[in-house]
Every structure is written in structure tokens, then in C-alpha cells.
Amino acid sequence: MIDTKGGKDLAVSVPCFYHWEPGKGNTQRTLEIAAHRAEELGIKTVLVASTSGETGLLAARIISAAQVVIVTHSTGFLKPDFQQLQPEMRKQIQEEEGQILTCQHALGGVGRAVRKKLDTYELEEIMAYTLRIFGEGTKVAVEIALMAADAGLVSTQEPCISVGGTAQGADTAIVLQPAHAQNFFNMKILEILAKPRLI
Numbered sequence: 001m002i003d004t005k006g007g008k009d010l011a012v013s014v015p016c017f018y019h020w021e022p023g024k025g026n027t028q029r030t031l032e033i034a035a036h037r038a039e040e041l042g043i044k045t046v047l048v049a050s051t052s053g054e055t056g057l058l059a060a061r062i063i064s065a066a067q068v069v070i071v072t073h074s075t076g077f078l079k080p081d082f083q084q085l086q087p088e089m090r091k092q093i094q095e096e097e098g099q100i101l102t103c104q105h106a107l108g109g110v111g112r113a114v115r116k117k118l119d120t121y122e123l124e125e126i127m128a129y130t131l132r133i134f135g136e137g138t139k140v141a142v143e144i145a146l147m148a149a150d151a152g153l154v155s156t157q158e159p160c161i162s163v164g165g166t167a168q169g170a171d172t173a174i175v176l177q178p179a180h181a182q183n184f185f186n187m188k189i190l191e192i193l194a195k196p197r198l199i
Helices: 024-041 054-062 087-095 110-118 123-134 136-150 181-186
Strands: 003-005 008-011 017-019 045-049 067-071 099-101 160-166 168-177 188-196
Touching (some): 024 054, 024 168, 024 188, 045 054, 045 136, 054 067, 054 087, 054 168, 087 099, 099 136, 110 123, 123 136, 136 160, 136 168
Parallel strands (some): 017 188, 045 160
Antiparallel strands (some): 003 008, 160 168, 168 188
């Protein structure tokens, strides 16, 4: 229900879908929720985290009302010089008009090198653990929005939808106002559309 006064909305009710468990089994439903809300709000860009490309390809096929940007793991994340998104999957995503972003993780990168070498956590990884109190998918959705903003693939001047997951697939979708990594605290989470209830 929306209350109006002087033609201005004072409150709006937006459904949030809570999955009983995190993980891959929620992918189809989460992407459908993101697609529906993108259409309702006139969202121009939907960001989707995808490692193998399976979730990214599904997103590119389901989401038609917005530009889909697939954000991959950085090259070397699993092992040196190795990219987990394989060329054939990349080709299929691009054939569906999905864009692909591969870059340094906003909440990892050099800080992760310090942790691996010196066995101590740096600020960005502490921020990542803090975001995980909402679930791994929320942390991922926030992180890929920073990465996409820094790459110029999403505007910081208008909301987008960001989709993340736990280990595999997608289980979290949020509407947010993106920000560049150097302006992290300008980011605003506007709506939580879906997330796991048990994390």
C-alpha cells in the first residue's frame, strides 16, 4: 500500500522473497524476481555475478528489460593466469547481448595479498566479512556494483539491480545506488528483493 500526501509517496511496500536455504537452487527464481523489478522500476542495468558463466547466461536469457552485465572472478582467482569463465560460455553470453566485466575484486585484490603473505586481514576484507552478516550473496552484490561502477559499466547517478550468490548460482537480489570503490560509503542499498533466510 502506498500513502500519498501532496502527490508524493510516503511509503511503498516491496515484496522480499526469502529462500529457505542459500545456493544454486534459487538461481531461476532470483533472476526472475530481478527481471520483474527491473521492468517495474525502469532499471537500465542489472549486474549479475557469475564464475563459470552458467548463471550469467541464464540471466542474459531471462532479463530483457535492462542491460545485463556479468561480473566474473578476476583472472588468477583460482590459480595463476586462469580465467574460470571459459571462451565458449563467454561467446554465448555475448550472443545474448550480455556484457562481461573481469577485473580486480573490489573487496580483495592487494589486501588479499597482504593476508596471504603476512597472515593479517586488511580493511577491505574486514568490510567483506561485515557484509556477510546479511549473507554471502549480499556481499557479492555490493562488491560487483563497486567493480562495475569503477569500470564505467553502471552509472552512480541512478539505481541498478545487483545479483549475487552463495558459492554457486544466485540467491540474492538488491536494488542499490552504485558508487565507485573510493566513494564506497556513497553506496545505498534501496531494496532487498531476495536473499536466503538461513545463511
